[in-house]
Amino acid sequence: MPEIPVRYRNSHLIDENCVLHEGNFLLHEDGSWSKSNGDEDVKYNLDGSDRIITRSxxxxxxxxxxxxxxxxxxxxxxxxxxxxxxxxxxxxxxxxxxxxxxxxxxxxxxxxxxxxxxxxxxxxxxxxxxxxxxxxxxxxxxxxxxxxxxxxxxxxxxxxxxxxxxxxxxxxxxxxxxxxxxxxxxxxxxxxxxxxxxxxxxxxxxxxxxxxxxxxxxxxxxxxxxxxxxxxxxxxxxxxxxxxxxxxxxxxxxxxxxxxxxxxxxxxxxxxxxxxxxxxxxxxxxxxxxxxxxxxxxxxxxxxxxxxxxxxxxxxxxxxxxxxxxxxxxxxxxxxxKLSTKGSKDWVTWNLDDIRMRPLGVDKNRILANLVFSNADCLDVWVDGVELRHGGITMSLDVEKISIDLEIAVNDYYEGID
Ligand SMILES: [Zn+2]
Structure with missing residues (x-):
């Protein structure tokens, strides 16, 4: 059995049918998810209480x-x-x-x-x-x-x-x-x-x-x-x-x-x-x-x-x-x-502590409306079991260096044009 990339404890997950689940979740390398018993071997075991997990x-x-x-x-x-x-x-x-x-x-x-x-x-x-x-x-x-x-x-x-x-x-x-x-x-x-x-x-x-x-x-x-x-x-x-x-x-x-x-x-x-x-x-x-x-x-x-x-x-x-x-x-x-995430095999988590996600409402039924209409910070991004972003920091790219390089490149690109 391949190692499971991550368990989120005490979290919220919206599945492909936009049904909200609460509890402990495993995100698998093949893009599927399941409920966690709490005793599986996982690479990362994270507190998910401040997160909502959705398709990307x-x-x-x-x-x-x-x-x-x-x-x-x-x-x-x-x-x-x-x-x-x-x-x-x-x-x-x-x-x-x-x-x-x-x-x-x-x-x-x-x-x-x-x-x-x-x-x-x-x-x-x-x-x-x-x-x-x-x-x-x-x-x-x-x-x-x-x-x-x-x-x-x-x-x-x-x-x-x-x-x-x-x-x-x-x-x-x-x-x-x-x-x-x-x-x-x-x-x-x-x-x-x-x-x-x-x-x-x-x-x-x-x-x-x-x-x-x-x-x-x-x-x-x-x-x-x-x-x-x-x-x-x-x-x-x-x-x-x-x-x-x-x-x-x-x-x-x-x-x-x-x-x-x-x-x-x-x-x-x-x-x-x-x-x-x-x-x-x-x-x-x-x-x-x-x-x-x-x-x-x-x-x-x-x-x-x-x-x-x-x-x-x-x-x-x-x-x-x-x-x-x-x-x-x-x-x-x-x-x-559903339209925005159609076909996604990947997972992202959003910051439930972001004020733009409040109020969650009775039965937390405002979560999706807040997420799609009011925004919230994206915390983690998972593709094929690899974490591209963790806790609001992108790890797969050197964003600081890219920003500096972009600034220099644009100066040359636009010289004599604007
Ligand atoms: Zn176009």
Whole structure:
């Protein structure tokens, strides 16, 4: 029998069904949990009376290294923000910067109770390395565009060939995998989207893209192709990979929702980014779930969000859906927590002594609402039986050194730009 990583004594645990348990708990290496008799061999035997144990948060749309761009272009709409800030800096992007930015964001994910990121960016090998070193789980999607980028200066064919190689070799790590990530229908021509989808199918990898983020994108697609973005992608057999993940999906018709549902695509709701960039609309959660679409939550990059704390995103998701649909029953705390932690195999503990968790209420029935709407400090993080964070201190990364390195790197990155 492998040694059990940890026992929490006199604690509280919320399981996958959002049922609250009280007592002594064992967290196992395979991600399962059980009640403790108090006499099992464990690596750590901890007082859990000040903690609530839950599944970890899952962030399905990130650009982790864009922490390098956080706090810039704050008053610009999407197109100007991309043209004036993001693309000029990204010309100077290097593999080292991507690895550093990814690790810095992973430190933020761990500190806020997230153990999985579905990431899209450049230099996927360094993205994967950052994820692996941090100890969390992740998908490292190499971004493909028709214009040359610093990671693929020769354009999309180079991107496809290099991604083919790294997908063949894999990451040699069970927690992190590579994916194919054509950026969007407005940055990739038809041929690129088809090749990207074929590559994903060949390696059975995830296929990540942005779709229907703005009305301009939708209108241009209709003008050019006589159909809407998801219909257009469907006409290219884009969804045949069966592992597609589409960020935003803010302007979908019912028919497009049915296409996503039929193809078991994941659609990622990113309300903060949509609101910050003033796109004027965001995903309709009730319509999407009614159509049977597998909806997930994502923060987008910290450049268009300023935070990759998925709990904040969850709160905003609930608020924008209630506001948009004039219905206060949408995404109640239980439904919201299930959505935010969907598929998690990991555990985090939150500080019950944090004033934001009070009052717990009769029968402690306010715990989940307080946790998801009021916040609380994340104390411990467990992935595959390894403790990445203990008592509010991240142990898998040298956060102090990463902060200093980030400060120095950003000075060079932005020289002559802002
Ligand atoms: Zn994005």
């Amino acid at each position: 948060l899952q962030n399905w749309h990130t650009h982790l290294a864009m922490i390098l761009n956080r706090g810039t272009g704050e008053d610009l709409p999407l197109n100007r923000w991309l043209e004036e800030i993001i693309f000029p800096t990204e010309k100077k992007l290097s593999s080292d910067l991507v690895e550093l930015g990814t690790k810095a964001s992973c430190a933020e994910l761990i500190a806020t109770g997230t153990t999985f990121a579905c990431d899209m960016y450049y230099f996927p090998e360094q993205m994967a390395q950052g994820l692996i070193d941090s100890g969390i789980r992740g998908i490292a999607g190499g971004t493909i565009t028709d214009f040359p980028t610093s990671s693929y200066p020769e354009g999309p064919n180079q991107a496809i060939n290099e991604l083919d190689n790294i997908l063949r070799n894999g990451t040699n790590n069970s927690r992190v995998e590579y994916a194919v990530a054509p950026h969007a229908i407005y940055t990739c021509e038809k041929e690129t989207l088809i090749k990207a989808s074929e590559l994903s199918r060949k390696h059975n990898s995830f296929l990540l893209t942005h779709a229907s983020e703005t009305r301009t994108e939708v209108a241009n697609c209709y003008k050019k192709n006589d159909c809407y973005p998801i219909e257009y992608l469907d006409s290219l057999n884009f969804f045949d990979s069966n592992k597609s993940v589409l960020a935003h999906c803010g302007w979908l018709k019912k028919n497009e929702m049915r296409i996503l549902s039929k193809n078991k695509s994941k659609a990622v709701h990113c309300p903060t980014s949509n609101m910050k960039l003033g796109v004027g609309g965001t995903m309709s959660y009730p319509a999407m779930t009614h159509a049977g679409v597998d909806v997930r939550l994502g923060t987008d990059g910290s450049a268009s969000n300023n935070s990759i704390d998925l709990r904040q995103e969850a709160k905003l998701a609930s608020l924008i859906q209630r506001h948009d649909h004039w219905d206060a029953s949408i995404l109640n705390p239980v439904e919201l927590w």
